[in-house]
Amino acid sequence: MAYDYDLFVIGAGSGGVRAARLAAMSGARVGVAEEYRVGGTCVIRGCVPKKLMVYASGFARDFEIAKGYGWSGCDTPKFDWPTFLTAKDMEISRLSGIYSANLKKAGCDLFEARAEFIDPHTLKLAGLDKTITAERILIATGGRPKVPDDVPGADLSITSEGAFKLEKLPKSILVVGGGYIAIEFACIFHGMGVDVTLAYRGSNLLRGFDDDVRAHVSGELHKRGLKVVLACQHERIEKIDGGFRSHLTDQLTIETEQVMFAVGREPHVKGLGLEAAGVALNDKGAVAVDAFSQTNVPHIFAIGDVTDRVNLTPVAIREAVAFAETVYNDRPTKFDHADIPTAVFSQPPVGVVGMSEAEARHAFRHVDIYRTKFRAMRTAFVGDDEQTLMKLVVDGDTGRVVGCHIVGPDSPEMIQLAAIAVKAGLTKAQWDDTCALHPSAAEELVTLREKYVPSELIAAE
Known part of the structure; x- marks a missing residue:
């Protein structure tokens, strides 16, 4: 049977665009449908605008620190939200345009429409009065923020996506959630001068992270005056x-000008017509795939957040590369989801890779911990008591560093390079053999010599 396309990609986010371009450059006829804007969550309503907001919110603290270094004129800085919003929107439009141009340069056909399955090989492009057929189809529609449906009035709130579109900054906001998105936005608004309360149903923030990281972040948020309410839920x-x-x-009861829910994200499968194609979902409502991103329908694949494996932009890109290598370059490739570096762009930021201490103690007979806390030179100079946390988790039998956890300035930048060592399986001795770079915070990672023993274990002995 002759098809309109060799590959049709549903969704033009980072993963979908990468897969489409690589397939097209291998000689495949490729079509792409995007129902909103090219660039997806990361570029349009996620990583990029969020990081710009993180930068903007950090200047208030920078002005305070600058005074301690002798700078004058820092006492009355004023942040103008409309100015920032205009500049942010211009940058997002520029990046979206680059994504569109790259697709077209690769020879892909781009359709600004929602694609819906009619049958396993046929898609309807909603609003264009057009149907297309494809030999293979790749689902890369990402995820969307959750809003609880069991809380009356929750529909009055905003999500992370709405935060990028606020016409004016609220004077006060209640951010609901304890994950990285909730904490990042709580810090963003706090840095911009908004009265912020962060409310979470759990007993501590950042579930799934190392316990020392969780405790350290909570302590630093408290130092900065951000109000955190734990073990509570909306009624x-x-x-x-x-x-x-x-x-x-x-x-x-808490009264605020705005309420924002950041309680997780869910795979964006609504309206795709997956049932018409016979594509199965897993128990989390995500598209079920194997290690090669193949669904139960052999010619239909899925990558990125819609599969709910590891929901990070670089992961979607690497899954896209593995898909193209497998299908169009005849090199079967699985992406290894282990030891993926992760950052939380809070204030202070977090960078982690590999196992937490708890995970390592379940996996290995002997675990060694190396940990330090210190005041960074930049802020210690002005008398600030912010502390950086660094922690290495080591398999005690082999000496291999299986986890690295950092909370403090520049931790996301450090963790990217530390991830190379963890992924490569380097030992603590090899870390120690690396000469320190002084003066830097990162040098602490290669100068940790004494094993850390929690005080409660010392007392027990």
């Missing part, structure tokens, strides 16, 4: 003059 939200009243468990 309802009501509209009041000037904002909203949130009713939480234990008869707690």
